[in-house]
Amino acid sequence: MNKNNKDLPQSISADKGNDAVCLNRRRFLSKTSRCAVAASAVVLGVGLFAQNSYAANKIGSQANVSLLKMARDIYPHDNLADKYYTQVLTPMIETAAKDDDALAILADGAKSLDQIAQQQFGMHYIDIKSEQERVVVLKQLESALFFQNIKGALMMGIYNNPELWPLFGYGGSAWEKGGYINRGYNDIDWI
Amino acid sequence: MSTKFDLNDASLVVIIGSGAGGGTLANELAQKGIRSVVLEAGKRFNLSDFENDEWKMFSKISWLDKRHLVGPARLASDFPNLPAWLVKGVGGATMHWAGVAMRFQAHEFKMKTTNGTVPGANVLDWPITLKELAPYYYKAEQKMGVCGTEATGMPFHGESNHYKVVAEGARRVGAKCEQATLAINTEVRDGRPPCQVNGFCHQGCRIGAKWSTMYTEIPKAEATGKTEVRPESMVLKIEHDESGKVTGVLYADKDGNQRLQKARVVAVAGNSIESPRMLLNSASSMFPDGLANSSGQVGQNYMTHTAGGVYAEFEKPVHMYKSTVVPGIVHEWKDNDPSRGHLGGYELEILHLGLPFMSAFLNPGKSGWGRGVSDSLANYDNMAGFWICGEDMAVESNNITLHPTEKDQYGLPIPVIYKTDHINDTRMRDHAYARSQELFDSIGALKVNKLPSYPASHNMGTNRMSERARDGVVNRWGQSHDIKNLFVSDGSQFTSSGTENPTLTIVALAIRQADYIADQMKKKAL
Numbered sequence: 041m042n043k044n045n046k047d048l049p050q051s052i053s054a055d056k057g058n059d060a061v062c063l064n065r066r067r068f069l070s071k072t073s074r075c076a077v078a079a080s081a082v083v084l085g086v087g088l089f090a091q092n093s094y095a096a097n098k099i100g101s102q103a104n105v106s107l108l109k110m111a112r113d114i115y116p117h118d119n120l121a122d123k124y125y126t127q128v129l130t131p132m133i134e135t136a137a138k139d140d141d142a143l144a145i146l147a148d149g150a151k152s153l154d155q156i157a158q159q160q161f162g163m164h165y166i167d168i169k170s171e172q173e174r175v176v177v178l179k180q181l182e183s184a185l186f187f188q189n190i191k192g193a194l195m196m197g198i199y200n201n202p203e204l205w206p207l208f209g210y211g212g213s214a215w216e217k218g219g220y221i222n223r224g225y226n227d228i229d230w231i
Numbered sequence: 232m233s234t235k236f237d238l239n240d241a242s243l244v245v246i247i248g249s250g251a252g253g254g255t256l257a258n259e260l261a262q263k264g265i266r267s268v269v270l271e272a273g274k275r276f277n278l279s280d281f282e283n284d285e286w287k288m289f290s291k292i293s294w295l296d297k298r299h300l301v302g303p304a305r306l307a308s309d310f311p312n313l314p315a316w317l318v319k320g321v322g323g324a325t326m327h328w329a330g331v332a333m334r335f336q337a338h339e340f341k342m343k344t345t346n347g348t349v350p351g352a353n354v355l356d357w358p359i360t361l362k363e364l365a366p367y368y369y370k371a372e373q374k375m376g377v378c379g380t381e382a383t384g385m386p387f388h389g390e391s392n393h394y395k396v397v398a399e400g401a402r403r404v405g406a407k408c409e410q411a412t413l414a415i416n417t418e419v420r421d422g423r424p425p426c427q428v429n430g431f432c433h434q435g436c437r438i439g440a441k442w443s444t445m446y447t448e449i450p451k452a453e454a455t456g457k458t459e460v461r462p463e464s465m466v467l468k469i470e471h472d473e474s475g476k477v478t479g480v481l482y483a484d485k486d487g488n489q490r491l492q493k494a495r496v497v498a499v500a501g502n503s504i505e506s507p508r509m510l511l512n513s514a515s516s517m518f519p520d521g522l523a524n525s526s527g528q529v530g531q532n533y534m535t536h537t538a539g540g541v542y543a544e545f546e547k548p549v550h551m552y553k554s555t556v557v558p559g560i561v562h563e564w565k566d567n568d569p570s571r572g573h574l575g576g577y578e579l580e581i582l583h584l585g586l587p588f589m590s591a592f593l594n595p596g597k598s599g600w601g602r603g604v605s606d607s608l609a610n611y612d613n614m615a616g617f618w619i620c621g622e623d624m625a626v627e628s629n630n631i632t633l634h635p636t637e638k639d640q641y642g643l644p645i646p647v648i649y650k651t652d653h654i655n656d657t658r659m660r661d662h663a664y665a666r667s668q669e670l671f672d673s674i675g676a677l678k679v680n681k682l683p684s685y686p687a688s689h690n691m692g693t694n695r696m697s698e699r700a701r702d703g704v705v706n707r708w709g710q711s712h713d714i715k716n717l718f719v720s721d722g723s724q725f726t727s728s729g730t731e732n733p734t735l736t737i738v739a740l741a742i743r744q745a746d747y748i749a750d751q752m753k754k755k756a757l
Contacts, residue, residue, distance in 0.1 A: 113601075114600045114601070115600060115604070115605045115608075116601070116602050116605050117605055117609060171602070175601060182597055182598060182600075183597055188597060191597075191600050195590050195591065196286070196587075198590075199586050199587050199589075199590035199608060200285075200286055200586075200587040200590075205586060208586050208608065208609065208611045208612065209548065209550070209611055209612025209613075210552060210585060210586035210611055210612065211430070211550075211552055211553065212283065212284075212585075213282065213283035213284060213431075214283055214428075214429045214430055214431070215283050215427075215429045215431070215437040215438065218427055219426075219427030219428040219429040219430070220427075220428040220429070220430060220553035220554070221426070221427045221428040223553070224392075224550060224553050225389070225391055225392070225428055225553055225554070226389065226390060226391055226392055226395070227392065227550075228392045228395070228396075228547070228548060228549065228550065230547045231395050231396050231399045231674065
C-alpha cells in the first residue's frame with residue numbers, strides 16, 4: 041500500500057522546492073490542469089479521434105473510446121491531459137490504417153476487451169465505473185500482444201517524453217547546463 | 232592511430248575486445264614496446280556521441296546482438312533476449328560503467344577454504360590472494376584515477392542529496408555507509424576534467440571525467456605506434472596449429488570480409504558471454520569441445536551478482552538524479568558471516584535511474600502497469616534507493632552454450648545463457664530486502680519498492696582461474712591451462728564474483744598479466 045499516493049499536481053503544489061525545475065513544474069502544471077479540466081468536461085463519448093472521423097471509423101467507434109480509457113488505466117495519472125495518451129496511440133492507429141495485421145491486433149484486442157467486460161460485468165469496458173473492475177478485465181489481456189504493444193508505447197510516450205519530465209521532477213539532459221555540481225547537488229534540508 | 236600491421240605478421244599479440252581488460256592490456260603492452268592488434272566488434276564513438284538520454288544511449292551503444300536468456304528466473308521472462316547490459320564499441324563496458332572501483336576482500340579469493348563445500352554450487356578458491364594482487368590494485372587505482380584512495384590522494388565527490396538520505400537511514404539502523412571510491416575525477420587529472428555531476432554515468436561520460444579505456448588506455452596505446460585498433464571487427468574463430476598453439480584470429484571486418492590476423496599470442500577479452508562463446512566457436516578436430524576446454528569449464532559457472540533494487544518514496548523531494556550515479560555504498564553486510572543465513576556478502580550501492588529507466592525497471596515485464604506503478608513514478612522526484620550487489624555463487628549449470636540451430640548476422644550460433652538463483656543468492660537477496668526496508672522505514676519512507684534483477688552489467692566466471700587444470704580454464708596469470716599462448720583478460724577469469732564491482736579487479740589483473748606476458752616473451756617461453 042502506497043501511503044504516498046498523491047497524483048501529480050497535488051505532489052507538485054505540496055512541493056516547497058525553489059529551484060528552476062520546480063518553477064518549471066508549476067508553470068507546466070497550471071497548464072496541464074487546465075487541459076485536464078477541459079478534458080473531463082467532455083465525459084461521454086470522448087475518444088482518440090473525433091466521432092465519425094476517418095480514423096475513428098477505421099478502428100470502430102467503440103474501440104475509439106475504449107482504447108483511450110484503456111491507455112489511461114494502464115498508466116493512470118488522473119490530471120494528465122488525454123492528449124498525452126492520445127499522442128502515443130495515434131501513430132499506432134495510423135499504422136493500423138495502412139496495415140491489416142496491425143489493424144487486426146488493435147480491433148480484435150478492443151473487441152476482446154468488450155467481450156470480457158460483457159461476460160463479467162454485463163457492459164462495455166468503457167461503461168464499467170470502477171477502475172478496479174476495469175483492471176480485472178485488463179489483467180486477463182495482459183499477456184496479449186495487443187496489450188503489451190500499447191503498454192510499451194505508453195511507457196515510452198509518457199515516461200520518456202521530455203515535455204512531461206518537468207512534471208515528474210526529472211531534469212533530463214544536464215551536461216549542457218554544467219551538470220548539477222552548482223545546481224542543487226546538495227540542497228535538501230529535510231533529512 | 233595510424234599504425235597498421237600486416238595480417239601475416241605473426242609476431243603480434245592479438246587482443247579481442249577493448250574494454251577494461253583488453254584496452255588496459257593493449258596499453259600496458261604498448262608501454263613496454265610490445266606490439267598488438269586490438270579487434271573490437273563495435274565501432275568507435277566520440278564524447279560528442281554521448282547524450283544525456285537513457286534510451287537513446289541504450290540503443291546507440293548497447294550490445295544488442297541476439298541472445299537467449301533461459302531458466303526459471305524472473306529475469307528470463309522479463310528480458311528473454313537481454314541477459315546482460317553491455318556495450319558494443321571501442322572502450323566496451325567502460326563507457327557504461329558507473330565508475331565504482333572497490334578492491335576485493337581477502338576472503339573472496341578463498342571462498343572454498345572459508346566456507347567449505349557449498350551444496351549445489353561449484354565454489355573454488357582463486358589461485359591468487361589479495362596480498363598478491365594488492366600492488367596491482369594500487370597501480371589500477373592510480374591509472375584509473377580512483378577518488379578517495381591513497382593511490383591518487385584525490386578527494387571524494389562530496390555528499391549529494393541522494394547520498395545524504397540513504398546515509399541517514401544507514402546511520403539510524405547502525406549500518407556503515409561511505410562515499411563511493413569512484414574512478415571519476417574530482418580534480419583535473421590525467422588530462423581529463425573533474426566531474427560536473429551530469430548524473431548520466433551509465434550513458435557514457437560526456438566530459439570524460441570518468442575513466443574509460445575509450446579515451447585513456449586506447450589512445451595512449453595508439454600514441455606509442457605499437458597498437459592498432461580495428462573497430463567493427465567481429466571474431467569468428469581462433470585458429471591453431473598441429474601442436475595445439477594458437478596461430479591467428481579469423482574475423483569479419485566492417486564490410487563483412489573475412490580476415491585472418493596471424494598472432495604470436497591471443498588474449499580474449501570480450502566479456503563473460505562473448506569470451507567463452509569465441510572459445511566454443513573455435514572447436515576443431517583437435518579440440519572438439521572448444522579451445523582451452525579440457526576441463527569442460529568453458530562457459531560454465533556464469534555469475535552476475537546477486538542483485539535487486541530498492542527504491543523508497545518520501546514525502547519530500549530527494550532529486551536523486553542530481554548526483555553521480557553511485558554516490559555511496561552501504562558496506563555493513565559485505566563480510567562473510569554465515570550467521571546472517573547466507574554465505575558471502577553484499578553491498579547496497581546507492582544508485583539513481585532516470586525516470587525513463589525507472590519506468591522500465593520498477594516493475595519490469597508484462598505486469599508492470601496500473602496505479603501502483605504510476606503512483607510511484609509520480610513520486611519519482613521523492614525517491615531514494617540503491618542497487619543490491621552481492622556475491623553470486625558459482626553454479627556449473629549457470630552457463631553459456633551455443634544455440635543448436637539459430638545463427639546471428641555473422642553466421643555464428645547465438646549464445647544461450649542459463650542463469651538462475653542458487654539458494655544462497657535467494658537468501659542473501661531476501662536479507663538485503665529486509666535490511667533495506669528497515670533502513671528506509673527509519674527515515675519515514677512512505678512506500679518501499681523492491682525491484683527484481685535487471686540485465687546484468689557484471690558478468691563473470693565463464694573462463695575461470697584455477698590452480699589445477701581440471702577445475703578451470705586459466706591459471707593464475709589468466710593463461711589457459713591447455714594452450715600456453717592463449718590468454719583470457721576479462722572478468723570471465725573470475726573464480727568467484729566477490730561483492731565488489733568487477734572493473735577494478737579486471738584492470739589490476741590485466742596490468743599483472745601484461746607483466747607476465749612481457750616476461751614470458753622475453754624468455755621466449757611464448
